Amino acid sequence: MNTSKPTLDGRIVLVTGAGGDLGSLAAEACAGAGATVILLGRTLARLESTYDRIVQRGGPEPLLAPLDLAAAAPEALSTIAGSIESRFGALHGLIHCAAHMDYLGPLRDVTETQWSQALDVNLTGAFRLTRTLLPLLTNTEAAAVVVVTDTEAERRRGYWGPYAVAKAGLEAFALVLADEYDGAGTLRVNLFAPGPIRTRLRRKAFPAEAGADPAVLAPYFIDLMRSDSPYLNGERIARAAVEPSVIEEEFQHVRT
Numbered sequence: 001m002n003t004s005k006p007t008l009d010g011r012i013v014l015v016t017g018a019g020g021d022l023g024s025l026a027a028e029a030c031a032g033a034g035a036t037v038i039l040l041g042r043t044l045a046r047l048e049s050t051y052d053r054i055v056q057r058g059g060p061e062p063l064l065a066p067l068d069l070a071a072a073a074p075e076a077l078s079t080i081a082g083s084i085e086s087r088f089g090a091l092h093g094l095i096h097c098a099a100h101m102d103y104l105g106p107l108r109d110v111t112e113t114q115w116s117q118a119l120d121v122n123l124t125g126a127f128r129l130t131r132t133l134l135p136l137l138t139n140t141e142a143a144a145v146v147v148v149t150d151t152e153a154e155r156r157r158g159y160w161g162p163y164a165v166a167k168a169g170l171e172a173f174a175l176v177l178a179d180e181y182d183g184a185g186t187l188r189v190n191l192f193a194p195g196p197i198r199t200r201l202r203r204k205a206f207p208a209e210a211g212a213d214p215a216v217l218a219p220y221f222i223d224l225m226r227s228d229s230p231y232l233n234g235e236r237i238a239r240a241a242v243e244p245s246v247i248e249e250e251f252q253h254v255r256t
């Protein structure tokens, strides 16, 4: 990892799930490095808390973009793109942190609503937002899309339900997109697997797990958003390998 002081001065970065634990961390880290951030998420009060912390620390004033990714009409997505274009004239980064996980258990018991909500937020929502913002992203220098994924997307184990299925699809989406821009030099698309981090979402699966502090991820998000990023295109960046024995121990909780 780069230890010199990175800067995101002048860069415009949109973060989804910016009221969540990792999303707010990503937004605050980017703002702390000089980026102007657009805070997209479902719950306005949570976005406002992130906004307040950024402004209190002297960061560039963020833009609030309250939006339910599962229900957003095409016009609502276009309005966000239009606001970014008219206010900033550019978009240099997009970090997908929003996620929905409300079911862990056998696939045979998943309801239609649980299935579609997981797919709509985690996969289709990310696709629709990215597609809307692509003209802005590819019109700027060294733009980057980061898709926050989960090791469960690769493991494909039972009882992780539609969340794991959607994350696997999200990984495929990101890598297909990366391949389409490979060689063009206009857009980098990378996957970032944070490993177990102490957040609201993680506690649903592992209530007793200590987990790492979200703050450990700040340097990754900054490095991923830099115009001179050490990360290229189509990479799967993992924060740290987790001992398989620890994973198995934790997983007993989900099975029982």
Ligand SMILES: NC(=O)c1ccc[n+]([C@@H]2O[C@H](COP(=O)([O-])OP(=O)(O)OC[C@H]3O[C@@H](n4cnc5c(N)ncnc54)[C@H](OP(=O)(O)O)[C@@H]3O)[C@@H](O)[C@H]2O)c1
Residues within 6 Å of the ligand: 016, 017, 018, 019, 020, 021, 022, 023, 040, 041, 042, 043, 046, 067, 068, 069, 070, 071, 096, 097, 098, 099, 100, 121, 148, 149, 150, 151, 193, 194, 195, 196, 197, 198, 199, 200, 201, 202
């Ligand atoms: N924590 C971990 O250990 C871990 C491990 C691997 C991967 N990840 C990934 O890290 C990312 C961040 O998760 P987190 O742990 O920080 O969870 P989190 O605190 O629960 O944050 C998730 C965010 O997604 C937002 N969201 C959910 N449904 C939405 C919708 N329909 N429209 C817009 N936003 C919506 C939530 O908004 P509300 O505020 O309105 O609820 C919340 O802000 C996720 O992609 C997750 O899969 C986390």
